[in-house]
Amino acid sequence: MARVLDIAKRVHDHTWKLDPIVRSLLDTDFYKLMMLQMIWKMHRNVDVTFSLINRKPEIRLADEIDVNELRAQLDHARTVRLSKKERIWLAGNTFYGRRQIFDPEFLAWFEDFRLPDYELAERDGQFELHFHGPWTDATMWEIPALAIINELRSRAAMRGMGPFELDVLYARAKAKMWEKVEMLKRLQGLRISDFGTRRRHSFLWQRWCVQALAEGIPGAFTGTSNVLLAMDNDLEAVGTNAHELPMVYAALAETDAGIRQANYRVLEDWNKLYGGNLLIVLPDTFGTAAFLRDAPDWVADWTGFRPDSAPSIEGGERIMAWWREHGQDPREKILIFSDGLEVDTIVRTFHHFEGRVRMAFGWGTNLTNDFVDCAPQKNDQLRAISLVCKVTEANGLPAVKLSDNPNKATGDPSEIERYIRLFGTEERVKQAVVV
């Protein structure tokens, strides 16, 4: 019996030059768009630098990934423009229950957007990768740059594998993922979403994981931070804001008093633009203890907090205690956990806080890049690594992040010292950064 083969596909497969990793400007986190609109409205004249930071320098990225492949992918991402369908969807869709969250003028500007140029060099087995330019432009590189590097690393890890090994690899990864879904199924009232774009194994694998959550726990799965996946799969796009806002605000403030107030200035600006469910506080940029100690009372009126570097249970309790001190009932508040989650920590955290506070989980790396023990032959290159792309300068001034976990701090050492003097080291505890 003759087998019908798609000859055109086969020919395409062996003649193509590039399998592009980033094919849409919406293949990014939703909070980048929320922040982008705010930056576009309020900080159009700020120039920044974003830089790649490999928190595990023993992983020699430039030895694993061919620099020319990286250039080709980055160059391709620079050719991508918002499509008409995407613009219409951003304009017409409801986000967090709100219509027209994006200003038509902003969307008109975004329609012509393209990613700015990049600076790439190899040194000591690492990539030095920097994005300079207007904040509106450079900020948009964070997610695609990370997604590209992580997927190129996966591809390199799988280059030597035969079709059968790959089949086993993905079968085991799927089986593993489904075990997680089965465990999450048992948590009545769980709310969880995908935050795994930046560290994903690959775009297609993230799509599969998102589909697994949508199929397996439809009631509990509240959406994805990936705007493209949200659009394509009729899911909610989720996410609010990130550390870059207080980092840039603090860098630009220069004075000690200004740096101390940066966090709250961000919240004020955010509140002018957005509101309701979008009033989520990210408290750990310069340490949560300092944030809570110095916070104006109105911060307690906000909907919720996203503790992102303290251990979930201690971090959550700390914030709940602060709410109670400010006369707030935690049961009317929400905690969004998003730091290094794995099923066991989700289960433990869920049961710990059940009935005492509303909560939601933003599940990242361990959702979209867990291939541990899945390859037929041991393959450490498939293990996710701790790679970030952080703002390092704003208008030529150094930007700093302290975090609740000193291992996640970024910035020039002398600047970090200065910030520590300003904010204190209260409750900052070193923990291994897993992902």
Next chain:
Amino acid sequence: MARVLDIAKRVHDHTWKLDPIVRSLLDTDFYKLMMLQMIWKMHRNVDVTFSLINRKPEIRLADEIDVNELRAQLDHARTVRLSKKERIWLAGNTFYGRRQIFDPEFLAWFEDFRLPDYELAERDGQFELHFHGPWTDATMWEIPALAIINELRSRAAMRGMGPFELDVLYARAKAKMWEKVEMLKRLQGLRISDFGTRRRHSFLWQRWCVQALAEGIPGAFTGTSNVLLAMDNDLEAVGTNAHELPMVYAALAETDAGIRQANYRVLEDWNKLYGGNLLIVLPDTFGTAAFLRDAPDWVADWTGFRPDSAPSIEGGERIMAWWREHGQDPREKILIFSDGLEVDTIVRTFHHFEGRVRMAFGWGTNLTNDFVDCAPQKNDQLRAISLVCKVTEANGLPAVKLSDNPNKATGDPSEIERYIRLFGTEERVKQAVVV
């Protein structure tokens, strides 16, 4: 970016009438061809009946499988003929180290072979399925009939599943299968082959499992009983003979003395045609104890035994003791285990006999049809069932199998009584028939 879709394939997919399960006369067990040549040479005038026997009548097969689908598959199998490529391969390939094991005249006859008609009826939720005709013809239905019914049952089980559920199902089954491969990898000197055609989940799944063994334990994997898979994948085709030979010989013998000698007459005839590695004794048709008690001394000279219904360790020890009584060194003999094997029994049996006897494993149902706990929603229909297709009559006389396990006995109850009087019940122990 436009997605290229194979329109012709899609149209074919939604217009096809039948996805044939059996597409080749070689999609059967190798021992059927070995026996077929012997039957064709020595018993061309014997007529037999093969009948489907469901050992678990609580499984209402006719409720699960549409009788018209079954007819369509059986009818399709009757249209299948040996292809030229297949005949050339049978003639030119080496089996068990021997060239031209198949007589050119036999192959010329086989080239015109087609499966004979069948009798199919539904009763009480079961299928009554009989194959009458010359022994040469009816015998060839055993494997395709079982493969068709088992695959139709799998298809029925999966009919309500969506594409994602199916994806998870097969991912988990593959991951499970690979765990087994990893366990078998640790057994130094293991020899194992696929005996899973008749009870397979599906043809494609059997092919995947065979490939998994070939990729995972290339040194230990000694081949497949499936002639088509052996041909297509350059593997050894393995298998010797089955219970139907002594069953028919005994039925035709009629006299008590003749029935008692049937087993040894089969071996004598077999020895005339084949030899060497093919001298494997199947001792349990009427009970292994009786077989060994009455066996002529020359049986001890044969290469090995295939205990097929006694527990592996007790059954193997019994035969080794008998070899020693007959002055044979078990280390020069081979035991082939093939009854209801699972990885744990393989590992236990292997370690028990390691260094004391040569051994090989013929792995059937638990290799090619283990989907337990693989479906996202509990699905008992995917559990393999104990279905056999046995010779029930020869030239109008009743055929009987006693087996070492009374639960695997087949035949008319009064005839079974008669055979038990002739052979005794020594060492026959009831055990649950799992598969």
